[in-house]
Amino acid sequence: MPNVLVVAEARGGEIRKVTLELLTAAQKLAAGGDVHAVLAGPPGISTALAGAKVTYVTEHAAFTEYNAEALSALVAERAKAGYGIVLLAASAQGKDLGPRVAAKLGVPIASDALTVAADTEGVVVTHYVYAGKIIATMKLAANPAVVSLRPGSVAPEALQGESSVSTVSIEPPASRVVVTEAIRGDSRKLDLADAPVIVSGGRGLKAAENFKLVEELAEAFGNAAVGATRAVTDEGWRPHSDQIGQTGRQVSPDLYVAVGISGAIQHLAGMRTSRTIVAINKDKDAPIFKLADYGIVGDVFEIVPALTAAIREAKAKG
């Protein structure tokens, strides 16, 4: 019955879906122990998170954007208060935050876990290694056990129970790393970590402007984010942050639609845990079809607009 601390993640004043996943996982791990959460953000962020008995909230303008130095200090300080397990998201932010927190606590981190379980001897996680070709079961015998969990690996549940806010007032020291310019993508767009559906494009799209087909399909789903292969981001057709694969983002959406993607192993390493995979590609021998639950062979420029129209229609019917 370890006490579990969940590091909540908010963006633009909204609690991210991955936080609900963490709280769901924490409830199972705690098995009767307490689940607490730590949440930092700009003034107005305060909320009692369902599934956490206490949410320790720090509101400060310094936490409007991700602030690695101040946040890692805040989380590490809270983590020292008798928790057996500290859970973070293996989101872009969590991957940066987790090791900093663990080092401040003098313990290793189990990163990007697909599953996490606790027994009497410690915490056991599974994690993809060797470009997604092997699953390692790893044991973490540290106190606290710091684990980051891959977004999408736990189905969030509606959580109940008493929940309250405890306000933690601090004056964070000035960060040595200073953000001089934030280059924002479209803030309305879902992030790859949050999106239930990802529509991803590869070299088969032939040119940057043809990505509008992928964007239109994503829009038709209404709950989709747009991803890309490394070949595409190397060409500069899409920003580097959209890259899915071994060297980019690792995702596990409910539905992954691969458009014009042949399926290089480096790409598969980033999306093979998706629940349902659809592939559209002109080459019937492309490796992506070995993985795809539903494949359509043919011209993406003909099939994708037809699919977009059909999804729009299906959504309109409800």
Added chain:
Amino acid sequence: MKIAVCIKRVPEMDVKFRIASSGTTVDEAGLKFDMSDFDGYAVEFALQTTEKLGTGDVTVISLGPDAVQETLRKALSMGAARAVHLKAERIPVDNFAVAQVLAAELKDGGYDLILFGKHAADTASGAVGLMTAELLGIPMVQACTKLSFEGGKGIARREVEGGAEMVTFPLPGAASIDEGIARPRYPSLKGIMAAKKKPMDVKPAQPGAARLSVVKMELPPERKAGRIIGEGAAAVPELVRLLKEEAKVL
């Protein structure tokens, strides 16, 4: 500028891995090893930086068995000035134990900049660089896609969720390198010859007791074999039906 780059020796990934009889490691027989890809970008970037500035040099550091000297030698043949081999029986899985060993070596080195790859190709964990910087008490910028220096400060671009950001950080500092920053050069014959005479400092390392360890390795469950449902736009109605009725994602 005095730069240290921490590099890791990893197997090349474009192979079918087998699991060793111990069940906790991959079978290394027949595998080819090389510098982890992001570490290669970091070495190249460090070399370009000192070449551009016309001052300073690059030290490469690696932890592990004697075989890591081959990886270090490659970095020397690319142009690094010296190598430090932190000798241990194996490369620990425990990222904090690795960071402790690296931090102890780097602490009194007088480096202006310490570089890492964004993550190692084998574990894809990306923890060691951040932990090492934390232990050294220096600022760290993770996953830089651009990095330059001006007036004793580093200026970096990093991709973040939903966009990118430009940051500055004071030196001495640390950064990890994302791809796109510099394509590693192939060592020239002259470089390979010169590397043989460059210093390779071998120091025994005693990583702390492992608190993170591999209990078991296994091949991931096969997804059920892929299925092609049709050709061309004519297959779209069937796809939508399957998404709705079978996969239940619509």
